[in-house]
Amino acid sequence: MGLFMVIILAGCLNDNDMAFTGESQNWSARYEVSHTIDDNHRNTLTLTYEGDDPAHVGTVKYKYAATSGEGSGETELSGRREIVHQSGGNGAIPLKDSIIEVTVEWNGHKEELKLSANKK
Template structure:
């Protein structure tokens, strides 16, 4: 009898806790892509946004995101070995990144990729990410968008 009463009380407390707190989660998983004359790029983002509504208290808001930016050379990969100065940058509404190689004596494929994760702002589906690539006195500029 005491065991049944304990289970019943525990179940009742769980229902009260669930009713007092409501969580809504939105996912913002997008792949932005685009290309210029010589380079192409892809920005893959996996983001979540949580709204936690606690009855009688101020609601909480949490975000988390992981993203990968990858730049690709459209020509012969052996041409990357001949690059001496190289710089790229990308910028969206939530931030961006860059990489500069001086006296590079070639560019390795691993230097064309950037990863980040954390909390805070993230790109939305209608965002545009601007990419600028400069190497050995040349420049390529283009935009990344979500392809629908």
């Protein structure tokens, strides 16, 4: 039981976790940097479709660029509203005052989002 409590406390005490958020006309985005117990971190980009009809969005292409790296993906929204992209490692993380640029393309539409940081 003591080890279990230490793990829970270690997860709660990390002040270095950050979230970057932003929105456009049809999308909102959240990019989270979460530190693990060791020196690794997990990056999670969550794109949420804010439009009226997610069933007709179809294939979504997205890419993001931060000072610490970039990523991209393509997926079917299939009536859901969220797309989640995860990565991680022990390399660089975005600086808290940086901007993460996200581009989303679907059905001939394209929107760009600029995410800024706030503490979790």
